[in-house]
Amino acid sequence: MAISEEKAKHVAKLSKLSFSNDELKDFTDQLGKIIDMVELLEEVDTEGVPFTSNVAQSINVMREDVITPGMDRNELMKNVPESENGYIKVPAIIDNGEAGA
Amino acid sequence: MEKLYDKSLTELHDLLVSKEITATDLTRATLNRINETEKDVDSFITINDEKALELAKAIDLKGITESNPLAGIPIGIKDNIVTKDILTTAASKMLHNFNPIYDATAMDKVYQADMIPVGKLNMDEFAMGGSTETSYFKKTKNAWDHSKVPGGSSGGSAAAVAAGQVPVSLGTDTGGSIRQPASFNGIVGMKPTYGRVSRFGLIAFSSSLDQIGPLTRNVKDNALALNAISGYDEKDGTSAGVSVPDFTAGLTGDIKGMKVALPKEYLGEGVDAGVREAVLKAAETFKALGATVEEVSLPHSKYGVAVYYIIASSEASSNLQRFDGIRYGYRSENVKNLEDVYVNSRSEGFGIEVKRRIMLGTFSLSAGHYDAHFKKAGQVRTLIKQDFNNVFEKYDIIIGPASPTVAFGLGENINDPITMYMNDLLTIPVNLAGLPGMSIPAGFSEGLPVGLQIIGKAFDESTMYKAAYAFEQATDFHTKKPVILGGND
Numbered sequence: 116m117a118i119s120e121e122k123a124k125h126v127a128k129l130s131k132l133s134f135s136n137d138e139l140k141d142f143t144d145q146l147g148k149i150i151d152m153v154e155l156l157e158e159v160d161t162e163g164v165p166f167t168s169n170v171a172q173s174i175n176v177m178r179e180d181v182i183t184p185g186m187d188r189n190e191l192m193k194n195v196p197e198s199e200n201g202y203i204k205v206p207a208i209i210d211n212g213e214a215g216a
Numbered sequence: 217m218e219k220l221y222d223k224s225l226t227e228l229h230d231l232l233v234s235k236e237i238t239a240t241d242l243t244r245a246t247l248n249r250i251n252e253t254e255k256d257v258d259s260f261i262t263i264n265d266e267k268a269l270e271l272a273k274a275i276d277l278k279g280i281t282e283s284n285p286l287a288g289i290p291i292g293i294k295d296n297i298v299t300k301d302i303l304t305t306a307a308s309k310m311l312h313n314f315n316p317i318y319d320a321t322a323m324d325k326v327y328q329a330d331m332i333p334v335g336k337l338n339m340d341e342f343a344m345g346g347s348t349e350t351s352y353f354k355k356t357k358n359a360w361d362h363s364k365v366p367g368g369s370s371g372g373s374a375a376a377v378a379a380g381q382v383p384v385s386l387g388t389d390t391g392g393s394i395r396q397p398a399s400f401n402g403i404v405g406m407k408p409t410y411g412r413v414s415r416f417g418l419i420a421f422s423s424s425l426d427q428i429g430p431l432t433r434n435v436k437d438n439a440l441a442l443n444a445i446s447g448y449d450e451k452d453g454t455s456a457g458v459s460v461p462d463f464t465a466g467l468t469g470d471i472k473g474m475k476v477a478l479p480k481e482y483l484g485e486g487v488d489a490g491v492r493e494a495v496l497k498a499a500e501t502f503k504a505l506g507a508t509v510e511e512v513s514l515p516h517s518k519y520g521v522a523v524y525y526i527i528a529s530s531e532a533s534s535n536l537q538r539f540d541g542i543r544y545g546y547r548s549e550n551v552k553n554l555e556d557v558y559v560n561s562r563s564e565g566f567g568i569e570v571k572r573r574i575m576l577g578t579f580s581l582s583a584g585h586y587d588a589h590f591k592k593a594g595q596v597r598t599l600i601k602q603d604f605n606n607v608f609e610k611y612d613i614i615i616g617p618a619s620p621t622v623a624f625g626l627g628e629n630i631n632d633p634i635t636m637y638m639n640d641l642l643t644i645p646v647n648l649a650g651l652p653g654m655s656i657p658a659g660f661s662e663g664l665p666v667g668l669q670i671i672g673k674a675f676d677e678s679t680m681y682k683a684a685y686a687f688e689q690a691t692d693f694h695t696k697k698p699v700i701l702g703g704n705d
Contacts, residue, residue: 126578126579126582127575130571131562132562146575146576149572149576153580156519156523156593157592159592159595159596166595166598167595167601168424171410176450194314194545195543205554206553206554206556209553
């Protein structure tokens with residue numbers, strides 16, 4: 116097994132995902148198999164080989180600092196699940212009720 | 217007018233210009249055709265009927281001339297391309313209610329060409345999958361055999377074109393998601409060079425690999441559609457500032473002297489005998505047309521799948537952070553605090569395959585694993601790219617299978633991620649190198665279509681279309697039709 120259940124739990128936390136115990140077991144098992152597959156790369160000699168992150172020709176694209184019309188605020192708010200007075204509304208940030216926020 | 221659904225873009229264009237039909241007639245006929253066939257193929261998530269008819273009316277008023285070859289042509293759009301005021305879900309519960317307030321640049325171009333988007337097509341959730349079975353909404357069926365998968369992730373885009381629901385569609389390809397479903401459905405699918413088509417408004421899966429491209433029933437139609445959607449876009453920093461040629465210009469049928477490479481790795485283990493046979497026959501066809509075909513080697517191609525799953529999943533884990541239940545999309549009701557909004561919205565809104573990739577990507581990028589996984593994958597990516605560069609010093613195109621197998625059964629591989637991932641073995645290296653790749657009909661095995669993959673040099677789609685057209689004219693595979701399109705059993 117290439118990954119422990121504890122490790123999978125930690126990765127789930129970093130990913131902001133939660134799983135039931137059964138799901139976590141399945142995931143640990145499947146992730147382990149996938150990680151075994153990708154560890155095939157260890158046999159490739161990459162000493163001194165440059166890293167490719169992107170094949171695009173240009174790296175930084177600059178433009179003049181000129182204001183152009185953006186998107187309409189009211190339009191943007193249309194897809195917001197919950198809003199109040201034109202603001203996006205979310206529950207309290209801290210657990211112990213409204214007062215905690 | 218009979219059987220408009222079976223006509224090519226050029227035939228439809230002639231009918232529209234000569235006013236034998238109007239854009240409104242064609243749009244109505246298309247919507248009827250979708251209605252009649254949808255129960256068999258299930259390729260659409262959303263039908264854009266009202267707006268399509270309004271648009272058709274406006275185009276009729278404006279008039280259709282010869283100078284506008286795609287005006288009035290109906291098109292289907294993969295549901296990860298954002299469409300203003302048309303539901304865009306990426307086939308995920310996470311975006312089940314998402315109505316974009318802007319159009320992707322590819323959509324701007326569709327409208328500029330006066331094409332008519334008739335609906336949004338089913339796909340694997342967030343384009344993650346090879347069978348369209350990870351969609352939250354429905355299972356699309358292969359146009360040739362409804363008990364088989366249409367391939368993926370652009371399964372809806374391919375099945376809709378093959379079944380005659382639309383003459384052209386847009387798909388996206390991150391590791392083979394246009395070419396493999398095109399292959400499974402016996403049609404033409406082009407993944408252009410990275411940077412050829414703007415990704416602005418494409419819901420990002422893996423930003424260094426994703427590319428939008430067209431699916432059609434013949435090569436010329438495909439070239440016409442790529443003409444329309446290509447070009448530099450200041451809204452996409454990775455779109456390329458290279459000129460866009462007329463991709464139909466080289467469609468002469470003459471490929472004498474063309475140098476064709478056939479990598480031995482593409483006919484190796486895991487490739488079905490029927491697929492191998494069709495590709496070897498295709499090589500003979502190219503020789504008969506006056507091209508030279510020689511065996512070459514792409515020694516690092518066998519590492520493509522491993523490299524891909526690290527890079528694509530890592531980029532996905534980062535790109536999909538934006539889906540947090542705050543500004544759009546699904547928000548869990550089951551929350552006590554802000555952290556719950558993030559975790560529960562994501563856990564309830566994403567399907568299993570998406571979670572699997574987020575987990576793998578997060579793992580690959582996490583402390584202690586970055587060097588062994590992400591960095592190593594980026595280095596092997598360089599070697600894969602160099603393999604292609606070496607071959608393209610001497611050859612004009614590379615040919616091989618688009619998929620190691622023909623379409624498999626619905627449900628057959630869905631619980632076996634590794635088998636599903638291996639299906640992309642022959643298409644993935646092309647994305648990693650940023651090259652253009654296409655699939656064209658090249659025969660049948662077990663009664664199902666086999667796709668021939670043609671890989672070109674960066675920004676040399678013209679040579680690929682030229683080769684594909686010559687092959688198409690020399691063979692009759694593209695004239696064979698599934699039963700749903702009037703073919704024989």
